[in-house]
Amino acid sequence: MKKIPAKIIRLFKALLMTGILLVGIFGGWIIALFVLIIINFKTIYISIAGKIPLKADKKKYKGPYSHTYETAKNKKLKMDIYYPSKECDKYPVILFTHGGGWITGSRRQSNDMSWCEYLASQGFAVASMDYRFGYLNYIEDILVDYDNGYKYIVNNAKELKIDEKRIILMGLSAGAHLSLFYGIYNTNRYKEKFKNIKGIVSWYCPCDLVDLYDNDVESLFARFAIRTTMKGGLDKKRDEYIHFSPINWVSENNPPVFLVHGKMDTTVPYKSSIKMYKKLKENNVNSKVKIHPKGNHGFEFELKDQITIKIIQENVYFIKNRFK
Numbered sequence: 001m002k003k004i005p006a007k008i009i010r011l012f013k014a015l016l017m018t019g020i021l022l023v024g025i026f027g028g029w030i031i032a033l034f035v036l037i038i039i040n041f042k043t044i045y046i047s048i049a050g051k052i053p054l055k056a057d058k059k060k061y062k063g064p065y066s067h068t069y070e071t072a073k074n075k076k077l078k079m080d081i082y083y084p085s086k087e088c089d090k091y092p093v094i095l096f097t098h099g100g101g102w103i104t105g106s107r108r109q110s111n112d113m114s115w116c117e118y119l120a121s122q123g124f125a126v127a128s129m130d131y132r133f134g135y136l137n138y139i140e141d142i143l144v145d146y147d148n149g150y151k152y153i154v155n156n157a158k159e160l161k162i163d164e165k166r167i168i169l170m171g172l173s174a175g176a177h178l179s180l181f182y183g184i185y186n187t188n189r190y191k192e193k194f195k196n197i198k199g200i201v202s203w204y205c206p207c208d209l210v211d212l213y214d215n216d217v218e219s220l221f222a223r224f225a226i227r228t229t230m231k232g233g234l235d236k237k238r239d240e241y242i243h244f245s246p247i248n249w250v251s252e253n254n255p256p257v258f259l260v261h262g263k264m265d266t267t268v269p270y271k272s273s274i275k276m277y278k279k280l281k282e283n284n285v286n287s288k289v290k291i292h293p294k295g296n297h298g299f300e301f302e303l304k305d306q307i308t309i310k311i312i313q314e315n316v317y318f319i320k321n322r323f324k
Contacts, residue, residue: 050301051114053309060085061120064113064128067160069152070145072132079129079149080107081160082120091125092166092323093153094201099173099298101225102134102142111301112172122316124323125162127153131178134229139244142229146178154196166323169200173268173297174225176205180246180276184254191253199322201315203260204297206268207276208248209241210234218266219297247272250279256286258318260311262295290314 064080071077083091096119098105098112106112107128116126131145150167157164171179183200186193206212212226213234227233234241242248257280261273270291277289290311292299300308 049109050111050298052111052118052300052312053304054118054312056114056117056121060122061117063120064116067152069129070148072141072145075132077130077132077145077148078107079127079152080116082116082126082128083161084120084123084125086123088161090157090161090163091123092168092198093125093127093162093164094119094168094170094319095150095153095179096126096128097131097146097169097171097175097178098128099171099175101221102139102174102177102229103225104133105174106130111298114301115172118312119316119319122320124168124319125160127162134225137229138231139229139240142178143182146182150182165196166198167196168198168319168322170203170319171201171205172203173205176202177207177209177246180205180207180257181244181249184246184257185249187254188249188251197255199256199258199318200254201258201260201318202273202276203300204262204265204268204270205246205259205273205276207259207272208245210238210245211269211272211275214269214271216266216269216271222267247276247279250276250283250285252283252285254280254283254285256318256322257288258315259287259289260292260315261289262292262297262299264294265297265299267297288314288318 061082062085063082067079067081068076069079096112096116098107098109107130112128116128119126129149131142134142153160153162154164169179169183171177180200180202183197187197209226212222217223230237230240259273259277261270263270273289277287280287292303292307292311295303300312
């Protein structure tokens with residue numbers, strides 16, 4: 001059987017993407033989103049239903065405890081906080097943000113909960129937040145939610161038993177983008193105000209949003225999600241894609257960054273994290289990048305091998321080091 005030329009595959013994807021966008025315009029975004037979920041069912045299922053290979057000891061954490069951190073357009077946005085079982089006056093905290101292409105996902109997905117439970121069992125408080133979705137809101141609105149979530153844990157630190165002077169930002173995929181952009185942008189421009197951000201952890205992040213239009217991106221869901229959230233494609237909104245890309249705000253003021261990516265990622269190309277790592281190093285930012293040679297998008301929920309386990313353990317070690 002002859003291999004289909006790459007040009008033909010790209011043309012087919014472009015036509016399919018155009019068709020889905022037309023469905024969105026004339027038939028409703030819900031129908032278009034449903035079609036994309038069906039096409040990308042395996043990847044989405046793994047990211048939602050999967051769990052990390054290191055199971056948390058239930059005796060070592062408690063929670064989640066739910067809080068409303070914001071009411072936006074009459075919608076209550078929630079945050080779940082997990083704590084280590086060992087009593088403490090105040091805990092260092094990880095502000096954790098789920099993925100889902102900015103248009104889907106929840107703090108209560110089993111994959112996110114497995115991360116939060118494990119991290120809490122390692123001695124950290126973990127605040128896992130929801131946010132408004134990009135099909136009805138712009139990327140800037142979602143970042144306002146992130147800002148409000150950050151301010152909520154800082155302003156209510158005493159009541160929440162959180163050490164507001166020791167905060168790590170961590171996210172997966174679109175959540176990694178929100179965490180990385182928020183941390184990089186704000187520590188670049190307002191170093192003193194955001195000195196409590198001790199580090200940023202980013203798993204398979206589109207560090208440069210332009211990379212989502214790369215030929216290596218096979219996921220139509222990723223293309224649909226970014227166009228929907230940015231309210232337009234790269235051809236018409238390039239300046240905004242550039243503005244909201246973390247890579248374009250790197251400076252020597254940034255805190256240490258831990259980047260993780262799978263080399264086989266067909267949703268967000270791994271070169272996005274490599275480019276970010278190089279940019280951080282050029283600016284003398286303490287940073288690490290871990291690439292799983294066989295990992296696809298959300299690989300820690302599918303692969304149970306020693307490489308995945310080691311990367312998760314190094315992730316925890318990075319956080320512990322930053323909280324010293």
